[in-house]
Amino acid sequence: MGSYSFSDLSVGMTSERSYLFTEQRVEVFSTLIDDKAPVHVDLEFAKNQGFEGRIVHGLFVQAVISGMLGNEIPGPKSVINNLSMKMHNPVLVGQIVNYKIEITALTPAVAAVSLSFTGMVDKRIVISGKALCSFPNST
Amino acid sequence: MGQKIIDSITPIFREVFDDPSLIVTKELSANDVKNWDSLNHIILIVELETLTGLFFSTDELVNLKNVGDFVQLLAEKGYRG
Numbered sequence: 001m002g003s004y005s006f007s008d009l010s011v012g013m014t015s016e017r018s019y020l021f022t023e024q025r026v027e028v029f030s031t032l033i034d035d036k037a038p039v040h041v042d043l044e045f046a047k048n049q050g051f052e053g054r055i056v057h058g059l060f061v062q063a064v065i066s067g068m069l070g071n072e073i074p075g076p077k078s079v080i081n082n083l084s085m086k087m088h089n090p091v092l093v094g095q096i097v098n099y100k101i102e103i104t105a106l107t108p109a110v111a112a113v114s115l116s117f118t119g120m121v122d123k124r125i126v127i128s129g130k131a132l133c134s135f136p137n138s139t
Numbered sequence: 140m141g142q143k144i145i146d147s148i149t150p151i152f153r154e155v156f157d158d159p160s161l162i163v164t165k166e167l168s169a170n171d172v173k174n175w176d177s178l179n180h181i182i183l184i185v186e187l188e189t190l191t192g193l194f195f196s197t198d199e200l201v202n203l204k205n206v207g208d209f210v211q212l213l214a215e216k217g218y219r220g
Binding site for chain 2: 001018081082105107109110111112114134
């Protein structure tokens, strides 16, 4: 786990993580947020919708980014100010998403860190977006 | 020149503070805008640096009392809007 201060960070720093969306994890997430839409929990329904299998909640796919921001870069001393994402392709239950986040800009005046992120399944992009984090006790 | 700068930064203020009808004036300050809290202030500065291509120091920002002071800072740094 990174424990960076703002001054430790530089543009171009990256962090990577792989996350397996198991059936159990998706089930727990469905229960946690009370979203049991059939495309997430009913295989036949999902197939009838044209998917190869049940699809993972988009916000679950994004949530892993939150963990990377909070645990790796910028790390535990930072908070998320803004997070935006685009879903490019569905993630199926049982697939592994390979995430990468990268620092794209630093704003020292307000101790803010701009980042971009992507998630890939094999060579196919499934999610991309931007995040803005800051260090509350640095200014 | 001041009004041209204000016109160029107004869309950012409206987006950050989620108020499409916000009128940005030289007298406007954080006390006048409902959503101008510490978190949105950070987003505002980041977006303004991106727009103008300029960088600000903490010392430069801490003494700003209102938009007029910020417009003056931008002008001193060569931004014309």
